[in-house]
Amino acid sequence: MxxxxxxxxxxxxxxxxxxxxxxxxxxxxxxxxxxxxxxxxxxxxxxxxxxxxxxxxxxxxxxxxxxxxxxxxxxxxxxxxxxxxxxxxxxxxxxxxxxxxxxxxxxxxxxxxxxxxxxxxxxxxxxxxxxxxxxxxxxxxxxxxxxxxxxxxxxxxxxxxxxxYCGCRFSAAEAAVERHQARDERKAARAAARAADADAAAGARA
Ligand code: SF4
Known part of the structure:
Protein backbone atom coordinates (compact mmCIF):
# COMPACT_ATOMS: atom_id res chain seq x y z
CA MET A 1 0.00 0.00 0.00
CA TYR A 165 19.15 20.26 17.53
CA CYS A 166 15.67 19.90 16.08
CA GLY A 167 15.93 22.46 13.33
CA CYS A 168 14.86 26.04 14.05
CA ARG A 169 17.02 28.75 15.64
CA PHE A 170 14.98 28.49 18.86
CA SER A 171 15.69 24.77 19.15
CA ALA A 172 19.40 25.40 18.52
CA ALA A 173 19.45 27.87 21.43
CA GLU A 174 17.44 25.53 23.69
CA ALA A 175 19.73 22.58 22.88
CA ALA A 176 22.83 24.67 23.62
CA VAL A 177 21.43 25.68 27.02
CA GLU A 178 20.57 22.05 27.82
CA ARG A 179 24.08 20.92 26.89
CA HIS A 180 25.60 23.62 29.12
CA GLN A 181 23.31 22.66 31.99
CA ALA A 182 24.21 18.97 31.60
CA ARG A 183 27.92 19.87 31.57
CA ASP A 184 27.53 22.01 34.71
CA GLU A 185 25.67 19.18 36.47
CA ARG A 186 28.39 16.68 35.57
CA LYS A 187 31.04 19.10 36.86
CA ALA A 188 29.13 19.65 40.12
CA ALA A 189 28.69 15.87 40.57
CA ARG A 190 32.44 15.29 40.05
CA ALA A 191 33.29 18.06 42.53
CA ALA A 192 30.89 16.58 45.10
CA ALA A 193 32.42 13.11 44.62
CA ARG A 194 35.94 14.53 45.09
CA ALA A 195 34.85 16.37 48.26
CA ALA A 196 33.26 13.18 49.62
CA ASP A 197 36.46 11.22 48.88
CA ALA A 198 38.54 13.90 50.64
CA ASP A 199 36.22 13.81 53.70
CA ALA A 200 36.42 10.00 53.80
CA ALA A 201 40.22 10.12 53.58
CA ALA A 202 40.36 12.77 56.35
CA GLY A 203 38.05 10.63 58.49
CA ALA A 204 40.28 7.58 57.99
CA ARG A 205 43.39 9.54 59.07
CA ALA A 206 41.69 10.94 62.19
S1 SF4 B 1 9.46 24.68 15.99
FE1 SF4 B 1 11.63 24.22 16.13
S2 SF4 B 1 11.79 22.73 17.83
FE2 SF4 B 1 9.63 22.78 17.17
S3 SF4 B 1 9.39 21.15 15.67
FE3 SF4 B 1 9.84 23.04 14.54
S4 SF4 B 1 12.07 23.02 14.29
FE4 SF4 B 1 11.58 21.56 15.91
Whole structure:
Protein backbone atom coordinates (compact mmCIF):
# COMPACT_ATOMS: atom_id res chain seq x y z
CA MET A 1 0.00 0.00 0.00
CA UNK A 2 1.59 3.29 -1.08
CA UNK A 3 2.11 5.75 1.76
CA UNK A 4 3.55 9.26 1.80
CA UNK A 5 6.00 9.60 4.68
CA UNK A 6 6.96 13.09 5.75
CA UNK A 7 10.64 12.89 6.76
CA UNK A 8 12.40 15.37 9.02
CA UNK A 9 15.89 13.93 8.35
CA UNK A 10 17.76 10.81 7.28
CA UNK A 11 18.51 9.21 10.68
CA UNK A 12 14.87 9.54 11.78
CA UNK A 13 13.70 7.84 8.57
CA UNK A 14 15.53 4.55 9.09
CA UNK A 15 13.17 2.81 11.47
CA UNK A 16 9.83 4.18 10.17
CA UNK A 17 10.63 3.04 6.62
CA UNK A 18 11.62 -0.41 7.86
CA UNK A 19 8.64 -0.82 10.22
CA UNK A 20 6.08 0.54 7.76
CA UNK A 21 7.38 -1.86 5.11
CA UNK A 22 6.97 -4.71 7.59
CA UNK A 23 3.32 -3.69 7.90
CA UNK A 24 2.83 -3.85 4.14
CA UNK A 25 3.15 -0.13 3.34
CA UNK A 26 5.49 1.10 0.63
CA UNK A 27 6.68 4.55 1.71
CA UNK A 28 7.59 7.42 -0.56
CA UNK A 29 9.39 10.14 1.37
CA UNK A 30 8.18 13.73 1.32
CA UNK A 31 10.73 16.40 2.25
CA UNK A 32 9.16 19.64 3.44
CA UNK A 33 11.08 21.26 6.29
CA UNK A 34 11.23 25.05 6.06
CA UNK A 35 11.92 25.02 9.80
CA UNK A 36 15.56 23.98 9.37
CA UNK A 37 17.99 26.85 9.85
CA UNK A 38 20.41 27.88 8.54
CA UNK A 39 19.94 26.89 4.88
CA UNK A 40 23.33 25.11 4.87
CA UNK A 41 21.99 22.83 7.63
CA UNK A 42 18.79 22.24 5.64
CA UNK A 43 20.93 21.22 2.64
CA UNK A 44 23.15 18.94 4.72
CA UNK A 45 20.17 17.08 6.17
CA UNK A 46 18.55 16.76 2.75
CA UNK A 47 21.80 15.47 1.18
CA UNK A 48 22.11 12.90 3.98
CA UNK A 49 18.53 11.75 3.50
CA UNK A 50 18.82 11.52 -0.27
CA UNK A 51 22.08 9.54 -0.19
CA UNK A 52 20.58 6.99 2.22
CA UNK A 53 17.28 6.80 0.30
CA UNK A 54 19.12 6.20 -2.97
CA UNK A 55 21.93 3.89 -1.83
CA UNK A 56 20.51 2.00 1.14
CA UNK A 57 16.73 2.13 1.45
CA UNK A 58 15.81 2.43 -2.25
CA UNK A 59 12.96 4.76 -1.52
CA UNK A 60 11.82 7.69 -3.64
CA UNK A 61 12.14 11.21 -2.20
CA UNK A 62 9.75 13.95 -3.27
CA UNK A 63 11.02 17.46 -2.57
CA UNK A 64 7.91 19.45 -1.72
CA UNK A 65 7.42 23.11 -0.92
CA UNK A 66 9.59 24.78 1.71
CA UNK A 67 7.88 28.06 2.48
CA UNK A 68 10.32 29.83 4.79
CA UNK A 69 8.28 33.03 4.79
CA UNK A 70 5.22 31.08 5.99
CA UNK A 71 7.36 29.58 8.78
CA UNK A 72 8.52 33.04 9.86
CA UNK A 73 4.98 34.40 9.79
CA UNK A 74 3.18 31.43 11.33
CA UNK A 75 5.71 29.77 13.65
CA UNK A 76 8.50 32.16 14.66
CA UNK A 77 6.21 34.57 16.57
CA UNK A 78 5.67 31.81 19.16
CA UNK A 79 9.35 32.20 20.06
CA UNK A 80 10.36 30.12 23.07
CA UNK A 81 6.80 28.96 23.77
CA UNK A 82 7.69 25.48 22.66
CA UNK A 83 4.27 23.90 22.66
CA UNK A 84 2.72 26.64 20.51
CA UNK A 85 5.75 26.90 18.27
CA UNK A 86 6.13 23.18 17.56
CA UNK A 87 2.44 22.67 16.98
CA UNK A 88 2.45 25.43 14.35
CA UNK A 89 5.63 23.98 12.85
CA UNK A 90 4.13 20.47 12.60
CA UNK A 91 0.99 21.93 11.05
CA UNK A 92 2.92 23.77 8.34
CA UNK A 93 4.99 20.75 7.34
CA UNK A 94 2.23 18.18 7.60
CA UNK A 95 -0.25 20.36 5.69
CA UNK A 96 2.22 20.48 2.81
CA UNK A 97 2.71 16.71 3.08
CA UNK A 98 -1.05 16.16 2.94
CA UNK A 99 -1.32 18.47 -0.06
CA UNK A 100 1.34 16.45 -1.87
CA UNK A 101 -0.30 13.17 -0.84
CA UNK A 102 -3.62 14.29 -2.30
CA UNK A 103 -2.04 15.64 -5.46
CA UNK A 104 -0.12 12.40 -6.06
CA UNK A 105 -3.01 10.08 -5.23
CA UNK A 106 -1.82 8.65 -1.91
CA UNK A 107 -4.40 7.46 0.64
CA UNK A 108 -2.04 7.10 3.63
CA UNK A 109 0.25 9.63 5.29
CA UNK A 110 2.71 9.35 8.14
CA UNK A 111 5.70 11.20 9.58
CA UNK A 112 9.13 10.32 10.93
CA UNK A 113 8.54 12.88 13.69
CA UNK A 114 6.98 9.97 15.62
CA UNK A 115 10.39 8.36 16.17
CA UNK A 116 12.14 11.09 18.13
CA UNK A 117 11.63 11.28 21.89
CA UNK A 118 12.49 14.98 21.57
CA UNK A 119 9.30 15.79 19.64
CA UNK A 120 5.93 16.61 21.23
CA UNK A 121 4.36 13.27 20.43
CA UNK A 122 0.70 13.90 21.31
CA UNK A 123 0.59 17.33 19.70
CA UNK A 124 2.11 15.97 16.51
CA UNK A 125 -0.36 13.10 16.46
CA UNK A 126 -3.28 15.48 16.90
CA UNK A 127 -2.07 17.73 14.08
CA UNK A 128 -1.55 14.82 11.68
CA UNK A 129 -4.97 13.31 12.46
CA UNK A 130 -6.79 16.59 11.88
CA UNK A 131 -4.97 17.45 8.67
CA UNK A 132 -5.34 13.94 7.27
CA UNK A 133 -9.06 13.94 7.94
CA UNK A 134 -9.48 17.39 6.40
CA UNK A 135 -7.71 16.14 3.27
CA UNK A 136 -9.60 12.84 3.00
CA UNK A 137 -6.48 10.85 3.92
CA UNK A 138 -5.76 8.21 6.55
CA UNK A 139 -3.08 9.04 9.10
CA UNK A 140 -0.78 6.13 9.88
CA UNK A 141 0.43 7.09 13.32
CA UNK A 142 2.71 4.73 15.16
CA UNK A 143 4.82 5.12 18.28
CA UNK A 144 8.24 4.60 16.74
CA UNK A 145 10.01 6.03 19.79
CA UNK A 146 11.12 2.66 21.27
CA UNK A 147 13.14 2.25 18.06
CA UNK A 148 15.04 5.51 18.48
CA UNK A 149 18.13 3.90 20.09
CA UNK A 150 18.33 1.44 17.18
CA UNK A 151 18.05 4.33 14.70
CA UNK A 152 20.86 6.11 16.55
CA UNK A 153 23.13 3.04 16.41
CA UNK A 154 22.39 2.25 12.79
CA UNK A 155 22.78 5.81 11.54
CA UNK A 156 26.16 6.01 13.31
CA UNK A 157 27.26 2.75 11.70
CA UNK A 158 26.21 4.11 8.31
CA UNK A 159 28.24 7.27 8.98
CA UNK A 160 25.19 9.51 8.51
CA UNK A 161 25.28 13.12 9.61
CA UNK A 162 23.38 13.48 12.91
CA UNK A 163 22.30 16.92 14.02
CA UNK A 164 22.20 17.99 17.68
CA TYR A 165 19.15 20.26 17.53
CA CYS A 166 15.67 19.90 16.08
CA GLY A 167 15.93 22.46 13.33
CA CYS A 168 14.86 26.04 14.05
CA ARG A 169 17.02 28.75 15.64
CA PHE A 170 14.98 28.49 18.86
CA SER A 171 15.69 24.77 19.15
CA ALA A 172 19.40 25.40 18.52
CA ALA A 173 19.45 27.87 21.43
CA GLU A 174 17.44 25.53 23.69
CA ALA A 175 19.73 22.58 22.88
CA ALA A 176 22.83 24.67 23.62
CA VAL A 177 21.43 25.68 27.02
CA GLU A 178 20.57 22.05 27.82
CA ARG A 179 24.08 20.92 26.89
CA HIS A 180 25.60 23.62 29.12
CA GLN A 181 23.31 22.66 31.99
CA ALA A 182 24.21 18.97 31.60
CA ARG A 183 27.92 19.87 31.57
CA ASP A 184 27.53 22.01 34.71
CA GLU A 185 25.67 19.18 36.47
CA ARG A 186 28.39 16.68 35.57
CA LYS A 187 31.04 19.10 36.86
CA ALA A 188 29.13 19.65 40.12
CA ALA A 189 28.69 15.87 40.57
CA ARG A 190 32.44 15.29 40.05
CA ALA A 191 33.29 18.06 42.53
CA ALA A 192 30.89 16.58 45.10
CA ALA A 193 32.42 13.11 44.62
CA ARG A 194 35.94 14.53 45.09
CA ALA A 195 34.85 16.37 48.26
CA ALA A 196 33.26 13.18 49.62
CA ASP A 197 36.46 11.22 48.88
CA ALA A 198 38.54 13.90 50.64
CA ASP A 199 36.22 13.81 53.70
CA ALA A 200 36.42 10.00 53.80
CA ALA A 201 40.22 10.12 53.58
CA ALA A 202 40.36 12.77 56.35
CA GLY A 203 38.05 10.63 58.49
CA ALA A 204 40.28 7.58 57.99
CA ARG A 205 43.39 9.54 59.07
CA ALA A 206 41.69 10.94 62.19
S1 SF4 B 1 11.79 22.73 17.83
FE1 SF4 B 1 11.58 21.56 15.91
S2 SF4 B 1 9.39 21.15 15.67
FE2 SF4 B 1 9.63 22.78 17.17
S3 SF4 B 1 9.46 24.68 15.99
FE3 SF4 B 1 11.63 24.22 16.13
S4 SF4 B 1 12.07 23.02 14.29
FE4 SF4 B 1 9.84 23.04 14.54
Missing amino acids: PLLLHACCGPCSLEPVKLLREEGFEPTICWTNPNIQPVSEWQRRLDTLQAWARDVAHVQVIIAGDDRDAWERGVAPAGFDRSRRCRACYALRLAESCRVAREKGFSYVSTTLAVSPYQLFDECHDVLEKLSRANGLTAVWRDFRPHYPQATRESRELGMYRQN
